[in-house]
Amino acid sequence: MENFVYQNPTKLVFGKGTIAKVAELIPVESKVLMTYGGGSIKRNGVYEQVVRALKGRPLLEFGGIEPNPRYETLMKAVELCRREHVRFLLAVGGGSVLDGTKFIAVATFYDAGDPWDILSKHATPTRALPIGCVLTLPATGSESNPFAVISRESTCEKLAFSSPLVYPTFSIIDPETHYSLPRRQVQNGIADAFVHVMEQYLTYPANAPVQDRFAEAIARTLIEYGPKALRQPRNYNVRAAVALCSTLALNGLIGCGVPQDWTTHLIGHELTAFYGLDHGQTLVVLLPAVWRHQKRLKRKKLEQLAERVWDIKNAKDKAEAAIRQTEEFFRSALGMKTRLSEYGIGPEKFQQIAARFDARGQKLGEHKAIGAKQVVEILKLSL
């Protein structure tokens, strides 16, 4: 097991009827900016619940944060925060709203240049507005981690940053608010959480038995309850199980002391930037391709996945069986496409995508051995 440091300060407030608690979680005197997305929170009653809870408090709002939140949009909120002396950000929505809000939180105080440098040049933010969250879509784990992924339209980029300053101070997760989610968002969310687990698990054995078993625990629960959430959208316990899995998949815990991959995510971000695919869609297409490409190096963990998660006892090639079973889960149980060609995408831009990793001097994977050449090979395997 590798050495690690782990601290997660976010207060999780989980369960039915918990949105009203937002009032006691935000300092009374703070001027709040509520951020949200395309307006689904106005249709499902969440907006109403939040506004009612904060009645009489100084409250501004900023809607219209896109899926794959854009720098261009977020900078307008930054301007608003500076002008109005906002003191607290309340993100009401899914991972995109939350990620965007994390960027607003640090960009508001960033005065050493363009805040985009935090993403493109790994500039370190030194101050952030405090963030609270009402999570309406379980998927990214952003409600309890220090990560955010931001897109920039003008340069066709999608990049990530991390800062302990942007852990939400609290996250309210009421699974009842997930009842009305569109099927596609539920599919994407389950796929995202599942792949988060795999990015931290499916590498090589590292003498971390309890982290392995925790990862397997989340994966098995998503496999059992993910499809149920699609079939029974108003089943509270099913929604609660999926929501908790999504948080646990990327709150840092299962990544303690183990090697991590993240190839699927990093290539996936490019597919979203180039083709506009949903984040979850990119992951489902890429994960099996990454595993096939890296099968020799990942064999032991693929076999462990076969045995402990997929209950495959007898197979000639257990590693291959695990990959097939995972593809089948995405395809049949979640009803998602697993090939780029199904989205009408061909190999035309693969070299251009791969060149970006070269340009950034970025090598991917737990061995840092996947470069531009291998990225093209992986993309071809996903056609």
Next chain:
Amino acid sequence: MENFVYQNPTKLVFGKGTIAKVAELIPVESKVLMTYGGGSIKRNGVYEQVVRALKGRPLLEFGGIEPNPRYETLMKAVELCRREHVRFLLAVGGGSVLDGTKFIAVATFYDAGDPWDILSKHATPTRALPIGCVLTLPATGSESNPFAVISRESTCEKLAFSSPLVYPTFSIIDPETHYSLPRRQVQNGIADAFVHVMEQYLTYPANAPVQDRFAEAIARTLIEYGPKALRQPRNYNVRAAVALCSTLALNGLIGCGVPQDWTTHLIGHELTAFYGLDHGQTLVVLLPAVWRHQKRLKRKKLEQLAERVWDIKNAKDKAEAAIRQTEEFFRSALGMKTRLSEYGIGPEKFQQIAARFDARGQKLGEHKAIGAKQVVEILKLSL
């Protein structure tokens, strides 16, 4: 799943050679009181490492905190903290040192009466000295939770309190410092962690699938690595796995949104108070007795334990098989006694022990249905 709130602010610093980091984790100007136990930290080099790391800092020390830390001893440290204006407590040791230090932390500022009221009358502390920890014995989970158990010699009591104020700000866990632990402490520690898991798991099905699987993950890892720690005391990865399991067993996570039991612990505390048995010894004797007594109500989870943790596929009475297998684990794999009679204890004081729960108006178990009469029955089953 039940609603829950979860927040765990402790920073875990885990791994080889991490004790030196204590210097950067404590504010430079703070006057520190280092607390410890019977002096094992002077023999295994931990004392030396801490003192070296804090060289030049204002540092006092208070040794001699007993296993089952005593109110009478701790009040001497409280006096020292008040007199010397101590600003930071550094607990160096196992769960007893840490629990004792948690009491010192709140008692120092408690001026509404005798600090014992925090335990006996559930008085709420409103202020505490910050606590840091260098953990030398994995067992209680106290390094990452808000709980402490304190004994009072004059009244023969052993009581618990909980306050969010006493979460350690950091806990350093260097598994190499566990190499020299006496066999008995390792046995007790593994048993304690295992029973912590069971107190939160072995109740009734509660639609909490990922919490169940996390609990099973810790239990299985302890079953595999606990006996290895006894056989290979200097195997780093084994020690690391056991240490991480101990922390995860009682950092609050697996208890989120589920019913909890704690009968074994609460009767166990009385056995320690009356007979002086080690905490771990009491748990191993009582757990199977509690399960046998509550078998009808716990049947479903006992069967789940049989299938998922003990890999029992075919048994006439799966619940009974799970109990036997657990007893066998304590007895053969950990080498511990599983009967009170093996400690020369008979039923003479059972009524007196049970009467205490009556006197406190305390009912035990996940159904709050275990009273004095049932306590006597459970104790008889453990003879």
